[in-house]
Amino acid sequence: MKGVEFADILRVNTKGLKLSLSNWKIVNAILNCRTRVLGGHLYACSSCKKSEPRYNSCRNRHCPKCQGSQTAKWLKARAEELLPVPYFHLVFTIPHELNPIIIKNKKLLLSLLFKAQAKTLEDVSKKRLGKIAYFSVLHTWGQKLNFHPHIHTVVPGVYLKNSKTVVSSNKFFLPKKVLSTVFRAVFLKILVQEFNNSKFTYPEIEFYQIINKIKCKEWIVYAKKPFANPKVVLKYLARYTHRIAISNSRINSFNNNNVTFTYKDYKNRYKKKTLTLPAKEFLRRFFLHALPRDFVRIRYYGFLAPSNRNIFNKLADSLPKHTTLTYQAPQANLLCTHCNTDSLTHLCELKPLIFPASSLLKNNPFNKNNQFQILAAYSP
């Protein structure tokens, strides 16, 4: 039986949601994902003689239904560039006092978070070792869908010193304490600079109250347990890098008013617990994690940056050869949903539904009768 999906919660709660136009576009994509609106393919089952449509996914990166389909290509590329060296995992977090400022200025300040972690790693490594490389993934959520921006950084234990390749031991090569202190200084310096240059706005008195509070606090850069081997890195990437705030599998129930979902309590040995929230609050939290349209969530630095491909190739050649890992994407399920046999054959393509321009999402997603416009067109 089909469990509760995020789209079900969205569908009955669109009215009254206060969202930006770009967030309405996300709503639109999620509601239409894998429905006849987007078209698809019609299959026939040679065993039970029934026909079965398979609809296209929306491919929106915030969609809880089809997030997996976009990751395969990315993982394949990462698998091919894994090196026979230790791999480390850092997490850059910032004090929660900064949340209101960031939520109001997401694009600029989430970019600043990337900038600050990159400058920290660059400064600390340059002094001690040489040129390191890494890639970083932004997550903005905590387990309860709360706003908790942080960056996961995967660092191969290899660096370039005077053009020579040096492989690190199994112990992370940069001191955590130094990273934490430098990160705090760098982040705050750029933040205040950008504020003084009017790159973003926030009530001035409150802004400095927050700064004063957090500049004396201890900031933490976590160095998680290093990955045991490149295979484990790949497994980690497959599971976490393209995650979004919540997946459908975590939603337990929805009764039109409240949503219950599972979360892991990190303070209690990752124990699985459930949380019930009013649907409106659940959706408010979900959209805290919607990213500006062209915001890049995964960034590459040093010899892992696409522009440094030649340096990477040289470095890879100087290391002992190892068997390249390949990523196997999970196979699409092509079993007949009626009789569960693999007897489906392709009949024809189903064209996406075309709506008159007047019914498409414009500034106001509600039509004259106050119906959400896509819902008006969409009836499964």
Ligand SMILES: [Zn+2]
């Ligand atoms: Zn069948």
Ligand SMILES: [Zn+2]
């Ligand atoms: Zn989708």
